[in-house]
Amino acid sequence: MPNRSFVSLFSLALCACGGGIGLDQNSTAVRVAQALPPPDQTVTAADFTNYRIGALDVISVTVFDAPELAREGAVDEAGNFAMPLVGSVQAGGKTPQELGDAIATKLKGRYLKNPQVAVNIKEARARTVTIDGSVVQPGVYPIVGKMTLQQAVATARGANESADIDKVIVFRTVSGQKMAAMFNLRDIRSGRYADPEVYGNDIVVVGENSARRFFRDATMSFPLLARFVPVL
Structure with a gap:
């Protein structure tokens, strides 16, 4: 109906x-x-605070004090995003903050002691x-x-x-x-x-x-x- x-x-x-x-x-x-x-x-940075990442969105990931782990690219059609060391991470459906936290969790302990990860939306597709x-x-x-x-x-x-x-x-x-x-x-x-x-x-x-x-x-x-x- x-x-x-x-x-x-x-x-x-x-x-x-x-x-x-x-x-x-x-x-x-x-x-x-x-x-x-x-x-x-036109989409301002503030609009992305609660934005849910989707397939084909272009995002950038920065890991503080670990520039070699920086990554920029498109989320694949399944909603996954490839990161150095940790491999594929589910990005689809997450806010930038949630994705940053998920990546930090995967890096913590095994690769970095206390990783700080920032995710930015470069292009919302x-x-x-x-x-x-x-x-x-x-x-x-x-x-x-x-x-x-x-x-x-x-x-x-x-x-x-x-x-x-x-x-x-x-x-x-x-x-x-x-x-x-x-x-x-x-x-x-x-x-x-x-x-x-x-x-x-x-x-x-x-x-x-x-x-x-x-x-x-x-x-x-x-x-x-x-x-x-x-x-x-």
């Missing part, structure tokens, strides 16, 4: 898109745009997209390389039987402002419009055809009798 907060947000954006209305940019609501620019790319609404398998999915809107929906095993693929809304934060734009997936599939790129932290919500949903729910709930029954 779609997340209710996403459904409410979808309804708000859908009304605005359909009516050609621009929402107040000074409000906390979503700003509706005809097209979405790329999201914010681990990205996810949330796909919700009328899709077969809603969820949060990783983005590896570039992903288009069609590919994003396909990742969630496609639109379900009650979907309205003419109304697919993408939510994105641009310059600190939450924005939304609606796309017609049917026209994109036919080549009438370009297939837009989906970025990390985007939320994609596929609309629902209310008539199809009613028919689906009705066929599931009505008794299997060869006669009409009241619906109210």
Whole structure:
């Protein structure tokens, strides 16, 4: 079942898109745009305090008083990071502090008496997209390389039987402002419009055809009798 907060947000954006209305940019609501620019790319060091390292992120590891153990490179697709002496260390899912502590634990005693390890994020490549609404398998999915809107929906095993693929809304934060734009997936599939790129932290919500949903729910709930029954 779609997340209710996403459904409410979808309804708000859908009304605005359909009516050609621009929402107040000074409000906390979503700003509706005809097209979405790329999201914010600048990430400050403070943003990485609670950041969870992911596959393909580029990190640097510094061991104080042991410069020969310094290492910089990408986390592999399994979430592992190779370090001198201690070998492969699970980095995926850990904060920089947690990874530093894990490496220090492996070094302590056997190699160094009291190792101090610092981990810094050099490049955050681990990205996810949330796909919700009328899709077969809603969820949060990783983005590896570039992903288009069609590919994003396909990742969630496609639109379900009650979907309205003419109304697919993408939510994105641009310059600190939450924005939304609606796309017609049917026209994109036919080549009438370009297939837009989906970025990390985007939320994609596929609309629902209310008539199809009613028919689906009705066929599931009505008794299997060869006669009409009241619906109210």
